Amino acid sequence: MMSAVRIAVTVAGLLALWQALVWFSDLPPYILPPPSLVLTRLASDLALVARHAGITLIEIVLGLSLGTALGASAALAISATPALRRWLFPVLVIAPSIPFFALAPLLVLWLGYGLASKVAMAAIIIFFPVTAAFLDGLRRTDPSWLRLARVMTDGSSKPRADWAELRHVRLPAALPALGSGLRVAAAVAPIGAVVGEWVGSSAGLGYLMLHANGRMQIDLLFAALLTLSVIGVTLFFVVDRGLRAAMPWQADSLPEERT
């Protein structure tokens, strides 16, 4: 309950800061609209914003699912195959420095103006952080756990022992690392979807923002931006809470505040 109060205070603080900026900068509303105007616009055009937000949300969720599934599978395959590891590990190391957003126009060309190109954009930028984080977790199993597992499975066939070790020791041990990857993924997925929409689309919050910008409807642009921020923050919280519930053994490094 305390955290709900803190969130409310933070939001109110940010709105106040925004309003103060409008007052002191004396900028006209078509450059920097006050929060009241944006909220009024959001209320009057709620159906419009909601329709576009729904499409963006679908793109984000599909991209997140696809990118996570592909990233996790790639990490498992790489960790299980030494040859794959030798060839792909350097690729994973340099991958973050490749500007994948530059692919957006190509994706629109190849996959069209619809959902597919946006889902692909989000999935591609999610793929690498998820793969890298999960692979790191799979490689860093406590060696004393592996010694224990090896002694316990002594006498079983090697494939059987390897599978048991992966399923019961290395995989669960790597879940917290996969969780860190998923938190990063949840944070960047909305960016992927919106960039995809900016490059070419006929729906979604990114489209609505460009459209409003072109017509000097800055209050509508801000309303779309605000909605996108709410989606992003909510998504992050849902993923974070879900991961915490799924891994109760993974205690916070900072002690919980006593109230």
Added chain:
Amino acid sequence: MSDRPPLIPAEPPRDAGPDAPGVRLRGARLAYGGRALFDGLDLDLVGGQITGLLGPSGVGKSSLLRMIARLEPDGAAEVRTDDDAALTGQIALMEQSDQLLPWLSVLDNVLLGARLRGERPDRARAQALLDRVGLGDRATDRPASLSGGMRQRAALARTLMEDRPIVLMDEPFSSLDALTRLRLQELAAELLAGRTVLVVTHDPMEALRLAHRVFIMRGSPARLALAAEPPGLPPRRADDADLARQYGELLRRLEASA
């Protein structure tokens, strides 16, 4: 205060194998980066007895223990039982880090071996062993909620659950405070009686309390020397005058090797 030792029943442990085989390690060799940690090392573990292994850190005690379990891929040695059989599936391992998996309950940690081998878990026996080590009421808790001493008790229950004739212990109680360590030594000696045990330790008192024979490992490449054969059955009393004398002697020998 929850770390009190359990009441130890008068009857001997039900699964102690009186006919546990001895272990014969011959020509053990392990080199890291061209430097031989040890070469041509022989060690015999007498069946049904506890062997203590002392030595300065870095001398290769843990590596030697792992050679017996074939956990050193770079090492070479002939390891057989004293009736010349393979050691496959005969060893249980316990280390200084309790090796408890944090996502499993204490009971499921005790059942880990069965889980890994795809066997039917014997929950009743696991619970009975937890009762024996004084953790009967903590079976559903996660390891993180246990104290260091309780965690090593859980590790001991897991080791006993494996029910292997040969038990390798690598500094099993080194991370515990003195009093907890004394209690766990007693518990371990009681519950491991009849098995062939190797205890690697840096604590001469631990070796003297637990072992039938104590070896010192030293030098580079390392050699082994029989250093003590304390009389009487383990666990020996820490305040025994004879033990105190042997303790002083072992310390002198270790100092000379450091």
